[in-house]
Amino acid sequence: MPSHFAPVSDEDAPAGDPFRAPGEWYRGNTHTHSTCSDGKLSVGQVADWYERHGYDFLCITDHNVVAPLDEAAGAGIVVIPGAEIGVAWPQAALAEVCAIGIREVRRKHVHPQEVIDDVLDQGGIPFISHPHMSGVYSSLMMDLEGLVGIEIFNAACQHSGRRGVSTTHWDDLLTCGRRVWGWACDDRHTDDEYPPPPGCLPYRDHAKGWIMVRAPRRSEEAILQAIRDGHFYSTTGPTIHDIRVEEGMIHVRCSEAKQITFASVPWTGTRVHAEPGGSLTEASVSTGAVGEPSRIMGTIANSANLGDHPRPKKMGSYFRVEIWDGEDGYAWSNPHWFGTASWTPDEA
Template sequence: MTKKGFAGEKGWYKGNLHCHTTESDGCLTPAEVVKLYQENGYQFLCISDHEKYADYTGQFNRKDFIMIPGAESSVNLVLPGEEVIRRNAEDPDKMTREDWLTQRNGFLAVKKTHHIHGIAGTQKMLKNASASYADIEDLPVFVYEKTWNGEQAAQKQIDEFCEHGCLVMYNHPLWSKVATEEYIHLKNVWAIEIYNHSTVLDSGLGVDTRDWDSILATGRQIYGVASDDNHNTKPIPDSCGGWVVVNAKELTTECITENLANGNFYASSGPEIYDWGIKDGIAYVRCSEAERINFICGGAVNAGFTVLKGQMGWKTEQERWEHREYMTYAEYPLNGQETYIRVECVDKNGKTAWTNALFL
């Protein structure tokens, strides 16, 4: 069996898909956020303010940096006893963005929430969509009192994003306090946020690969994204801690979006991945300096394998000596019982890079 983990395009482009500004609850203006990421070597950015779809491509795109339109919307279960005023006659579960912000900042306490990303899809997706967003558009908020069907509530927001031609990402599930069954069976979700830098710093609830694997184990492809979710309000900076690197032919909105849609990228909080895949039944990865490499597999109990530095069967003592402190390559012979495989490369600081999954 031979499968390539990446498509083999010539370019590698680093970007953050989850970012907030003064247009919602961030501290930096859109222009300031763009400047920050440009100065830190990023090639693309999605400003995804709460309940506010924004297309900044005309304002900030340049030859070496592009914007991806998007928004983050919430679906909320508020605590019992909180009175919610709704002004949407067509859908009683919706509030306007203005009303939600007023009450949320004033007295509403949220028990559970789905934070769901809509990222502008490919040209084909947008063309075939039944609706479209304006360049800047406030989005309604779903609000439920006392009780909800969590899965159905989230699916309504996902369906709205899909109707507008968006890729849909489910954000920071651990932080959101939702039960696993309230979101792992959702339909038309392109990606799950497996690393959220802001909530790692806030509460230690920003890393979640278990539910990612639970979804993959059902046979459904879903991609893993690392992002910042930066608000730039913290004593510890919450920018430039989680990102994706897209393998694409060129730096254009269409090329980046298309390769995101196809899973031709990896996620990272530090290490780099240069190549990975399966060749003649052996899974392999080439990466920057790593202390451990995990081959995570679906299938039977104890499927997969971890390689620690110094464990690879190097052919010579010289090779073993050169890799005594770290490794840049590892492999794992498949036994034929795996249903999927993905790879994690962990450096000496505990920072991780994640491939997407290959189904076998």
């Protein structure tokens, strides 16, 4: 078959798999605004709110400024500096790069690649805020170097009716070989007294989406490194206890669910449903049902050969798990990466 498969290296294979990583689970919100921009609570007040609601860490990401964290110095949770930086992206509607682990905003309203470069230069983590809401089409993100991930669930957007789910963008990037992580977050702006505008869910950005990070200790450095490594999953409520691949099978354990979906590349993937009136807490499927290497190589060669002018193609080989509890609760794993398949006409 005229295709080539480059498997993930042994060094990179553990990325995206928090379930094999040492440490403990830490709950955190990576997108939070304070009175330093358009939030209703001060840094100290919002840190106190998340501490009282069982969070372990919080990222303060005000618009175009890194807020001073002095007010939260005595907080019982880890407070991480960051910013949500506006970018000039003519093809998008109104786009922003969320950056955590930075100490300053060096440039704003420039091309997102320049902002990403600034963030990486400081050792920070850049990801695209609410791409679906912002009109950031998948194709615009394909060539961004150093992009760590995107928000796949933004509570403030979703519960305002403003296109808060971006899992299709995520799958587009993964399918095209971009190994990026997916975040769920609150995008917190409001306080407990703020009346919701028409069409918005009350408390729409209050502990509605978060990530569970597996890290060796509860510190800014350890949490940020775990996020870089993809050692987390995203959720609006359900828990993912374990995902493992053994002898050609994928095994999942989770809190009670109605569906466990194994999402992958085009024309692959599967779903396990609970019996009527029942629930699931585990599921096992064959890797052959998702984007494992042999299936991907056949798919890519067949699609590239269509028509009179075959063109080179590249496709990521991956799967990710999505849990649905039957109501409003979803959880999303980061992708398990097998490698990358490619096809070029001169190999035929």
